[in-house]
Amino acid sequence: MPTVIFLSLAMLFAALALSGKPLRLPVWAVVEAEARINDVVGEIAGPGTALSLGGAVFVVDEDWVPRLRLEDVRILQPDGTSLLSVPEMRVALDPSAVAQGQLRLRSLRVIGANMGLRRLADGRFDLALTRGIQPRPVEGLSGLIGSAVTLFEQPALSHLRLIEAQALTLTVQDDLLGRVWQLGDGRMQLSNREDALAMELGVSVTGGQTAAASAVMTLIAAKEDASARMTVTVDRVAAADIAAQAAPLAWLGVLDAPISGQIASTLDRLGALSGLEASLTIDQGALRPTPQTAPVAFDGASLFFSFDPARERLDVSEWTVRSADVTLSASGHAYLPGVTAGRPSEVLAQIQVNSLQLDPQGVLEEPVTFEQGALDFRVRLAPFGIDIGQITLLHQGQRLQASGQVEPEAGGWSVAVNADLDQIAHDRLLALWPAGVVGKTRIWVADNVHEGLLTNVRAGFRLRPGQEPLFSLGYDYSGADVRFLKTLPPIQNGRGYAVVAGKSYKMVLEAGQVAAPSGGLVDIAGSVFSVVDVTEKPARAEIGVKAKGDMSAALSLLDEPPFQFMTKAKLPTDLGQGQVEASADLRLPLKKGNKIADVDFDVTGVITGFRSDRLVPGRELRADRLALRVTPEKLEISGKGALQSVPFDVTYAKQFAPEFKGKSTITGTAELSAKAASNMGVSLPDGLLAGRGVANITVDLQQGQAPKLVLRSSLAGVQMAIPSLGWSKGSASTGRLALDLTLGKPARVDSVVLEAAGLKATGSISLAADGGLELARFTSVTLGGWLNARAELRGRGKGRPPAVAVTGGRVDMRGLPGARGGAGSSSGPISLALDQLTVTDGLALTGFRSTITPGRGGVSGDFTGRVNGQTPIKGSLAPSANGTAVRLRSEDAGSVFSAAKVFPNAQGGSMDLILRPTGAKGTYDGNLTMQGIRIRKAPALAELINAISVVGLLEQMNGSGLLFNEVEAQFRLSPRAVQIGRASAVGASLGVSASGLYVLQGGRLDVQGVISPIYLLNGIGAFLTRKGEGLFGFNYTVKGTAKEPSVSVNPLSLFTPGMFREIFRSAPPQLDPNE
Template sequence: MAEIRGERVSFSRDEIVPLHELPSAQTEDPIIVHCPAPRSRVKRTCKIVALFLLLVLLACGSAIFAIEGGAVDSTLSARAQAALNDAIGPRYAATVGSTVLRFDSSLRLALEARDVDIVEKASGEHFSRAGAMRIAIDPLALIAGRVSIKHIEADAISIDMAHLPSGDPVPLSQVRVDAMPAILEQAFQRLDEANGLIERTGTDSMTISGIDLVFPAAPGEKPLTLVVDGLVVTRSEQSVIEVKGEVSLDGRPAQLTATANAVNGVASSLSAKLTGLDATPFLLQRMENGAPREGLTGSLDLDLSAVRARENSEPRISAVLRQSPGEFYFDGVAQEFSGAEINVAYDFAKNSIEILKSQARFGPTSLPITGAVVDLNRLDPNETRPGYGLDLLVSGGVAAAENSTEEPTRFDLKAGGRYLSAARELQVDDMLVSSPRGTMAGSLMIRFGEQSPEISFGARLPSMEVTGVKQLWPFWMARNPRTWVAENMFGGTVTNGSIAVFIPAGRMHGPGIPLELDEDELRISFDIADARLDLPGHIPPLRDITGHFDLKGEALNVSVANARSYFPSGRGVTVDGGTFAIASTYTKPLMADLAVKVSGSADALTELANFQPINALKGTGFKPEDFAGGAKADIKARFGLISNQNPPKPTWNAHLNLDDVDLLPELSGRRFGGLTGTFDVDTEAARLTVKGTVDDVPADIKLVEPVGTASKVQRERVIKATLNDEQRERLAPGLSDIVEGTIAAELTWLDEHRQAVALDLTRATLSVPWLGWTKGSGIGATAKFELSSEGSRADVRNFDLKGDGFGARGNLTLVDDGLTAAEFSRVRLSPADDYSVAVKRAKGAYDISISGAVADIRPVITRLKADNGGNKDDAGRATIRAKLDRMIGFGDESLSNVSLLFSVRDGEVSSADFSGVTGSGQAVVSEMSRGNTISITSGDAGAVARFMDLYNNMRGGLLNLRLRAQQGGAWGGSIDVRSFSLVNESRLQSMVSTPVGKDGRSLNSAVKRDIDVSSAKFQRGFARLVYRNGSLAVDNGVVRGEQIGATFQGVLRDAGGNMGMTGTFMPAYGLNRLFAELPLIGIFLGNGTDRGLLGITFKLEGPFDTPKLTVNPLSLIAPGVFRQIFEFQ
């Protein structure tokens, strides 16, 4: 310390170091030295003031902190909830989520209540919910002891209107029109009270947003929600209160503005305007599926203006209601609504509500409306019943049906009546519609009750044009008949019209159940004259109609007394009567029944039946121009009227009575004419049943043609006729070789080329020429077959011939010149037959093949025997082949294992090969050698003779027959039969026993013994044969036996079936012929080779089966060569 000097040391500002930065202050336990400044009085005063201010600020800050920090929120919530419960009464319970006290941005004290719920105690349902409610209070006014509410806000408030307590509605009978002035004054008084409250509280504005009002809805339907958003209420210094904001109904916004003016604190006028409010939820009822049923769609604009009664102003109230375009629904049916403007004002002098000049538009229909509503006793002082007098006038209205192409109808309507409010009954006794097209007078009564109202309406139409009826018919009354009349009736006049509608109370059952009136509830009828009626599809309209329209409930019926119909083709028909009926206008699909009686030309009637939806000729191949003549028709049809309802396919039938009608085109190559009968057509087939001609042949005709590709009816064409040969050839050519004479024929069409033929052959002759079989006239027989023709060719298939003991089944082919082919699977021309036949014709030659078990060829043999050789039809070529197990001939003879090949060319035999076995087991063989020589050999000549019905008395014998063809179709040759016998030959017995000569001696007497010829045996028989032109001649014939012998010559059988034979019969031929063998004198004693000493000459002449025998008695006594003197020539 001693080293420190006491001189003064000065330091600059930069050299001064703070003490806490000195090294001594950096130690672990530094010593800090504070040197306080000297104190003064001013500073002390300032500190006191600052301390006070600090305390005030701390108090304010603490209050603000307490408010903003929520220190008082719980207390406020409890107090607010208790106060709210006291205010709403015992029915409801209130809960407050929280109550907050804060300062807003304008430093106003803001009280906010959050999550306020009001619940109905009994049900537990929420009545309302509030998200937040705020009140801004002026804090300075509050400090001064005044409560000044500067602003009110409400947000997120939801109120369920269904839980509001319900009160008794004001009876309409107590509401009078002349009470309007008092009601208006009360409304202004309420405005005065509200204005006074606003002034006292100092409230300058109010903002409401997010308020949801939930209105109750029917079960299963969505509740209706009204949302108030951005609604601002302000008050100006001139005491004008303005309201502006947005109101949304089910999410569709509308603008609301209102102004209330006051003079000296008293409300003087009020105006309000609501723009764009969607009124559909209030005005439209819907069905259970959500579809519209009744009411109106669209938005609503409302202008309301009211002036208070004052010393210098008269009271006034009026409203303008504007409805935007939309749809008007009644019972689920929509009608275009083009908008409306309704002007309403109250007449304080008349105490009536006046409907000023207004207008409503429904599409092209326009209704200028005026009217009035007044208390009923002001019209009639003696009237004691409460109610209103009503008056409605439409002047210069325009009515036009929707989508109508006709000129609209101008009309006036005047209606006057009353509404009895206590009885809830509307009475319109005087209703008159007048227009240039006619007049209508009517009345209306509606009685309201707990159920749907009772409605009674009646009207008379003395005379009105059809156009006027269509335009003035309300769209909701009998809408389906109205639609049909509007679309299908034109022109003409309605007379004697009447309308009667009665709907009992409770008859309208509500949404989802259509109003379907029965015949006791809806009746509309009127007569029609000179009108046009359009028919469904492409059917031409009926014109110049005289008829009657009748609607009873669901049943519509239009009866037509007479009318005309004209077609685009120029044809036309006359309607002699008919009906158009809809059995049920309520049923879907909507079906109609049409029945008309028409007359005219056949082509016109068929054209009428061919229009859609009938299409009677569709698929039949016929056209209207195919018919010529006169006819009458009954046409009936049932069809749907509305295509988008997917109706079933039309059903119909047309019945035509034809009178001498010609069918111009040919059917299957046939000409049909002179048709008189019926022609029926329906959805399945066209059926013609007439008498007429087919190819100029009288016949009964039945034709059936399917209609459409889906028809299951088979095409049918049946022709019945009795035909002679000429007529038969027209209808079934090519049968002349088989049938001759009158037949009853039935021809049935099978397809375009085939027809079934059924023949009654009783009166005809039936032949099988190549088998030699014939059925005579009078013998019952029928034949059925299928005949197909193409050009000159005719095919007979499934030929089935049936008769008593005969029949055949097979197929044939014919051309213009006769049979070309035939195949019979079974032939039975006699009871024993069982074989088949095939015939082919090629290049003029027939090839016939026969096969089977048994064939009775006796008809063939008979034909061969009867053939005189002069039939030129046999010329040509033919070949017969046969393979049969057994062949039956005459004389109970038959051949087995038969094989035959027989050919003829140009009438000359070219082949004749035959083989078979007789019943005795002997073979029969025939063959043709060198092309012109036939050799026949058999070990049983008698069986062959009996088989061929040539001779029945021969037994046994070895046959050798050789024939050689000669010029001109002749045959010549010889026959040699050995070792045979003749049994029971009556002609031999006649020769030996017949007395001859003057002495009456017989050959038996000459030889002095009875010559036994009952069974004559012969060693040999020989003769030369010539066959020419159907005649068989014998020459150098001789037979030699042990007992008798004979020589013969002549014609055995000529073309006429007669015999002319001569010869010599010689008894004891074994001894008698020895004289002829003697040398030299044998020539004289034996009369030549193979002749005896004694003999008798004879002659056989006459029919072959019963010839006459003649003998020369002198020849018996002339021996040997001298007998030639007495021989027959």
């Protein structure tokens, strides 16, 4: 019977093998198979563990291997719960064992299993073969391998060589990281080799941070010591997922990007990592340590590295980064302190940069490339931060060093970077200067600083979320061309330093020159350009220019747009010669098209060795040192110097307001002296001015017109004299001089006012082409109360004294100063036309006309006039020892005396009067001769005649008058009185002699003499007496006034012969010096 059964089974086995058709086992067969399998399961999993089958299909393959397809397979624990639940399981049996009635598995394929793997907080693994069951902890990977080896050592599984899983779903929960991964579409192969277990697990990752990710893990574990080699190939797996799987890869967790590549590692018998190598390709993503961190995007990266756990060291053979901003190729190593004891807290890296290209979009104008470099930095993983100890980058022999710190903050990144550069070309610095950092200052530097080598470059950058970036930059420069203003020539070979700090920028020029439009080079060392707040719109620049050089060069710079000071002043830039040292403070907005109104400036300076004949046309101006000042309102040049060798201390000013167009002024003080007047083209009479004084001057300069000079002086320190007027002023006294001159060719005195030492003169002076006097016209000349006239002085050519014409006014000879001989020897001809010439009290000549010629000892000439405006008179002037002598003649002496109120009723006769100056003021010695004068109604003479009782003479005098055939007198005329030395009047009826005093003020008389009646006969003895006295006569005295005389006669004197009359004569009265 067994043989029959065996043959029947053999035939069935052969038929199934030949047909290849599956045979679904009946229920009894399934139960039988379940029972047999449970015997094996019990041996493996322990008593109480059982297998439950929902169905079974038997099939024999073409290779005569029997297989079972088990459906709805569940492994039940003793408590009835499922340990494993699989929708389908396929088992390949050992044919020889089947022939012996035994079940030995050759291979096992699980389809559709849903399993769970959990890493506990203590690092142990729990494996749940069916979701929802209680997991069983396993000590790490070594525990898993040990459990697998033990499983394969079971007799029923000892021939099991391959376990496969398809459509595997694996849920991985990591309590240590707080992460859960869903691994789907899994496929696994576990090969039971003689000396090792080999497993390959491929899954699709659906629980990570990227889509469509997959991973394949290959593990080969030695059965002897459980050491293993593991290779993981990933495709677009999230960086954070990879970082979570192994501590040496924890630093990848700061990336938000998919990673593809391979990670090969070795594990020791305890499952600890003993080595790791990786080649990773990182796709487009970002540096993003936390979900709240603002991402720093990149296009891709690649990493090739190995890890040595013993030294906790990563060796990076290749590191490349590609982004829109950065392209990096580098290598190096890093340390992961504490990684072997757990997850590392930081990464300490030293990187060798093979090439680096910076091209931040919208930041740099063009990419910046470095050929090599080194980078030392620390990455703090929790919380994240980067500490840059040192960056050294090399480019064409130039070294850039930097350090800093980068940390994420709420809303962005906090960045602090300091950089140093030994030297760099100017254009290369601009390439490194971010365009958005103090952008306007960068634009200004790019536009206005050219060429040049920058050294000792120091930069700092600070960035905080929600705050304006802070940028600092400092460097020394040399060989640079710098332009402070676009309209001005650039500074050549500039050397100095520049600083950008916070919102400010400053450039200091320690050396440099500007090629001025004319006049050569100007040294502007010490100049400063600064922007106080670069964030202003527009930013305002403050420029402090220091300039030193030729004056023409400096002025030509000041005449460039937008200033054009010299053009506005209508002055040439080659105004004169000299050296300028100036400072200019300019304030202007940094914008295009600045106009002069936009620029606030203040220029101060010093001009040394100045010389010009153009500032005051036709006059040379010199100064050792002048101060220069230019503001938007005006240009000023001030200081001490000399104009035509005339010392001055003046200020030249040019106002820029439209109403002052073409106008400028010179104000200050100048020397007042004869030399100064001569040097200014004004010729003064010899002796008029001596010594030195100071005058306040103002010169108005009008384009197209001769300069106007206004001079004012107190005359302190100068001596003045007009000898012809007997006037002088000492240097210690003061006065007033006011001159308004037109400094043309020739100069012209439009107005002159002189007030000093009693002299007041007002007039104008015009000069001849050679600078000599043409005409001086004085509308008013007053002096000492005796002169009030109008006069003209007309030049007669070089070396000749001017002609003087008095055209009107009054002269009072009573106040005439004493003349000095020879005073008028250098004077020219004088023409007098006086309204009145006062000689004494009550005696004046009106309508006085004279033409006189000065000579040694006085003047000579003739004159005419009217006595007190009535009787015409003529005379002549002649030099004398003490001045000018006067001779008066008239053919109507009676009218002259009547007009002079000496003898109001005198008539007829001729007169010849000579007055010679004594040297005393207003005092003359006079000689008078008259013929044929008739005297009527003379009170004093009437009283005298009445006193001597000469019958008929009184009636004659009161009638037709007494005729005196000859009258002679010698006297002294002073401003107060007439001192009669000896006088006589003789006629047929009467002879009179007189001596005494006639006081002009009030007409007071004090006269004595002799009266001789019947002089025709009595005068026979006159040769024995004085003239006018006869042989017999009466001595008399007359006192009182001319109108009310008091006469006394000595009758006894009649009997005294003339020769003895002197015994009765007293001394004649003299003028009291106090009168």
